[in-house]
Amino acid sequence: MTQKPTGHVSRVTHFALIVGDQEEALDFYTETLGFEKKEDSEMGEDRWLTVAPAGREGVHIILRSPDWFDGRDADRYERVVGHNPMIGLEVDDCHATYEELGARGVEFASEPREREYGVEVIALDPEGNELLFVEPARE
Template sequence: MIRINITSVFVDDQATALAFYTDKLGFIAKTDVPVGEHRWLTVVSPADPDGVELLLEPTGHPAAGPFKEALVADGIPFTQFAVDDVYAEVERLKALGVEFTQEPTDFGPVVTAVLDDTCGNLIQLATMKS
């Protein structure tokens, strides 16, 4: 059986990304290993510390920058995180200074919002309705 173990987002600066993803979004650091001039740096949800890790991948490859810029220019989130209540999470994050490019929007079976992670990505938050 294949499982998702690690997924990644390209970040402009790993230290800035770690601060945002932990201090603002509430993830916890899992792995931090020096790898040359960068780090193998992952975060996880405190609700599932042994679950899927998010690698804060340096934007070093020449294709990464233009890829990220094109997604942001078109308003396309790089990835999506699940939350129990998008409306409450948006209010919590706004109080911490997080900027949103899409306010909570009800699409029928799902409510989404999109935030700027300050590291060159748009990130979608989603709550599936039951």
């Protein structure tokens, strides 16, 4: 039996990627992957910095420093750098993405693989976070 949602959430808008160096992350996601900077503002002593695929509406990735957190949480978030959950990114041509990003120096965990749902390849950002590029199967 499917449960009816209790809230009024209509979509996910942001998720945080904890990064050790916001400028390095911004450069990678914008210059290497072609995302665009969506938001960049001061929040007290901290910085609110987001990116998203260029020209698209959807979820923004918050490039968040572990310094944003105080006390015991700061240590916990420092340990997350390079160990964030995998990010899934849809592409039109996984093999071309692999070749193009590889030429730009992006490290990959493997070569593209055929799966029943399409073609996938896992890349690593400069801090070691996994980026899953998926070309959906064509019907």
